[in-house]
Amino acid sequence: MTHNIQNIVILTGAGISAESGISTFRTKGAVSYWETADESGVPILHRVEDVCTPEALARDAVLVHRFYDERRARLAQVSPNAAHQALARLDARWAGDLLIVTQNVDDLHERAGAKRLLHMHGELKSALCAACGEAAPWSDALPPASACAKCNEPRLRPDIVFFGEMPYQMDRIYDALENADLFVSIGTSGAVYPAAGFVQTARAAGARAIELNLEPSAGSALFDETRLGPATRLVPDLVD
Numbered sequence: 032m033t034h035n036i037q038n039i040v041i042l043t044g045a046g047i048s049a050e051s052g053i054s055t056f057r058t059k060g061a062v063s064y065w066e067t068a069d070e071s072g073v074p075i076l077h078r079v080e081d082v083c084t085p086e087a088l089a090r091d092a093v094l095v096h097r098f099y100d101e102r103r104a105r106l107a108q109v110s111p112n113a114a115h116q117a118l119a120r121l122d123a124r125w126a127g128d129l130l131i132v133t134q135n136v137d138d139l140h141e142r143a144g145a146k147r148l149l150h151m152h153g154e155l156k157s158a159l160c161a162a163c164g165e166a167a168p169w170s171d172a173l174p175p176a177s178a179c180a181k182c183n184e185p186r187l188r189p190d191i192v193f194f195g196e197m198p199y200q201m202d203r204i205y206d207a208l209e210n211a212d213l214f215v216s217i218g219t220s221g222a223v224y225p226a227a228g229f230v231q232t233a234r235a236a237g238a239r240a241i242e243l244n245l246e247p248s249a250g251s252a253l254f255d256e257t258r259l260g261p262a263t264r265l266v267p268d269l270v271d
């Protein structure tokens with residue numbers, strides 16, 4: 032990390048958790064899928080429209096809850112990898128401003144020790160009350176119809192930002208982007224907005240922009256530099 036860099040914003044996507052065994056997003060043409068697996072390991076493709084929109088929750092809450100229950104249960108079977116750990120080391124030692132903005136809803140960044148971390152699309156381990164907006168840790172003891180501890184309404188949902196919903200803490204993110212000297216994007220296809228637009232905001236503010244990805248992304252041309260390869264190699268190389 033060169034000397035004239037004070038403030039850093041790091042954006043991560045599903046690619047940083049891929050080597051930990053968490054599946055990435057699939058986009059075939061216009062249709063986007065999430066892949067999980069049934070108990071015998073047979074892959075199941077869920078269309079985003081069926082599991083990750085407010086309409087889907089209204090239409091079939093049991094399916095949406097089962098989809099996120101499966102992904103939450105998967106967290107117990109996976110661990111942070113060398114890329115998560117390298118970012119946690121950088122977070123611990125960096126004297127300037129640093130913010131890790133993740134699109135991921137898994138808990139691998141914080142399990143690696145990252146502190147200056149923001150989940151812009153929510154977290155699997157959090158429950159949200161659809162009535163009063165109260166967020167609370169998700170506990171598996173929570174039967175689907177259980178009530179909100181604050182307003183007692185039985186309308187708890189996964190604390191996940193669905194498509195069509197506003198991502199979390201956008202003001203804090205844009206403040207950090209406008210003050211960044213370095214913007215690093217790791218393991219993201221640049222397919223989903225507003226995250227896919229952060230590189231333009233950072234560059235417009237004068238930041239240097241580096242992309243670390245297995246393959247070129249939809250936004251590669253917007254970066255000063257693209258390094259191709261697995262995150263577990265590229266991220267330690269960048270930060271150590």
Ligand SMILES: CC(C)NC(=O)[C@H](Cc1c[nH]c2ccccc12)NC(=O)[C@H](CCCC/N=C(/NCCC(=O)O)S[C@H]1O[C@H](COP(=O)(O)OP(=O)(O)OC[C@H]2O[C@@H](n3cnc4c(N)ncnc43)[C@H](O)[C@@H]2O)[C@@H](O)[C@H]1O)NC(=O)OCc1ccccc1
Pocket residue numbers: 043044045046047049050055056057063083134135136152153191192193194195196197198217218219220221222223224225226243244245246247248260261262263
């Ligand atoms: C599909 C897309 C076109 N649609 C959108 O972007 C929509 C609509 C939209 C808004 N603005 C637009 C402008 C233009 C076009 C469309 C839009 N955006 C929204 O709806 C957003 C909300 C979007 C958030 C939805 N929720 C998620 N996640 C939570 C759920 C869950 O996770 O289940 S998005 C979800 O999908 C995205 C997946 O992308 P990636 O993480 O990048 O993963 P992907 O698999 O695609 O790519 C992985 C990459 O890693 C690389 N890789 C793989 N292995 C490795 C490896 N080992 N090492 C390194 N790299 C690796 C691969 O090469 C690949 O490039 C992430 O953001 C993820 O969080 N909300 C909103 O705009 O609200 C409006 C609004 C405005 C004002 C007021 C109110 C409302």
